[in-house]
Amino acid sequence: MENKYQNSAKVFKAFCDENRLILLEMLQTGEKCACDLLENINIGQSTLSHHMKILCESGIVKSRRDGKWTYYSFSETGVDYAKQLLDALTISSKKNMNRKCCE
Amino acid sequence: MENKYQNSAKVFKAFCDENRLILLEMLQTGEKCACDLLENINIGQSTLSHHMKILCESGIVKSRRDGKWTYYSFSETGVDYAKQLLDALTISSKKNMNRKCCE
DNA sequence: GCAACATATCGAATAAAATAGATGTGTGGT
DNA sequence: ACCACACATCTATTTTATTCGATATGTTGC
Numbered sequence: 001m002e003n004k005y006q007n008s009a010k011v012f013k014a015f016c017d018e019n020r021l022i023l024l025e026m027l028q029t030g031e032k033c034a035c036d037l038l039e040n041i042n043i044g045q046s047t048l049s050h051h052m053k054i055l056c057e058s059g060i061v062k063s064r065r066d067g068k069w070t071y072y073s074f075s076e077t078g079v080d081y082a083k084q085l086l087d088a089l090t091i092s093s094k095k096n097m098n099r100k101c102c103e
Numbered sequence: 104m105e106n107k108y109q110n111s112a113k114v115f116k117a118f119c120d121e122n123r124l125i126l127l128e129m130l131q132t133g134e135k136c137a138c139d140l141l142e143n144i145n146i147g148q149s150t151l152s153h154h155m156k157i158l159c160e161s162g163i164v165k166s167r168r169d170g171k172w173t174y175y176s177f178s179e180t181g182v183d184y185a186k187q188l189l190d191a192l193t194i195s196s197k198k199n200m201n202r203k204c205c206e
Numbered sequence: 207g208c209a210a211c212a213t214a215t216c217g218a219a220t221a222a223a224a225t226a227g228a229t230g231t232g233t234g235g236t
Numbered sequence: 237a238c239c240a241c242a243c244a245t246c247t248a249t250t251t252t253a254t255t256c257g258a259t260a261t262g263t264t265g266c
Contacts, residue, residue, distance in 0.1 A: 005121040015115035015192060017254080018108040028195050034213060047255050049214055054253095060193070068212045068263045079193040086189055089118060090163070090182040092131050120224080137243060150225050152244055157223095171233050171242045 008089065011082050014058035019043055020051050024074075027061065031073035058082075111192065114185050117161035122146055123154050127177075130164065134176035161185075 002010075014020055022041055026032055038048050052072055055061035059078030064071045105113075117123055125144055129135055141151050155175055158164035162181030167174045 003121075005124045008124055009119045009121055012115050012118035013253095015189070016112045016119045018106075018112055019254090021108045021111055021192065024192055030195065043254095044256055045213075046215080046257075050254075053214085065213095065262095070213060074193060074195045082193070083186075083189060086118070086186060089124065089127055090177060090185070092133065092177045116223095122224085146224090147226050148243075149227075149245080153224075156244085168232095168243095173243060 008085055011058050011060070011078075011085055014055050014060045014082075017051070017054075019047075020055060023048075023051060023055065024060070027072060027074055031064075031071045033069040033071050035069070037072070111188055114161050114163070114181075114188055117158050117163045117185075120154070120157075122150075123158060126151075126154060126158065127163070130175060130177055134167075134174045136172040136174050138172070140175070 014024070019041065023037055026037055026040060034045075034048060034052065037052075038045060041048070043051075052061070052063065052070075055072070056063055059075060059081060061072050062075040062078070064073070117127070122144065126140055129140055129143060137148075137151060137155065140155075141148055144151070146154075155164070155166070158175070159166055162178060162184060164175050165178040165181070167176070
């Protein structure tokens, strides 16, 4: 089983590759099929498929098959989860501040 | 110069490594010096230093030197920026939805 | 069933990131 | 000035990620 750190890391992997950010930006104007995405980014088809898989596994994107096409769009629940996670990871209680080191 | 995608990717690199998430969690209880962090994570000193550099470069963490010690803590402005960025990256206008592929 | 198409998966090459040990740099104490 | 300590940087190695070409899978139309 995956630990919580690995799981959280996976969510943010969606946002730490340049091509995936370009793909996410394309999805901002709504659902797109792989062929649409491929037309607007300078990577090969198998590379696109690989990135879409990572985006789906992060939970940020969901896919839907319709005939021969696969449509991708943001998963609202995945996006909300990522935002909650970011909040949780960056909460800092102010106790123990200004404490000397190694004491 | 760095493009906006590379810059955004750099911010989220802070959150996509297991050890960095462990380090961020330690910072939640307040500022810590490198030696405190090192005591509570199973990595070498040079590796810790490497990760702290990435966290600082992402803007999420700031460092402060006091005598021989370097203290690390969350940068509130960096955290806020990351949250804004996540919002911006995941905004989806609903226009163009339900449009057929390749048309 | 077969051909054409859309996408996924596989396998291999390359690139990038993580890690550790050795060494360098700056600080404090004597 | 010297030594000890805290941390950063350098170098090499290992691990992981990205990429592409080839092939496999699943769908549609004939």
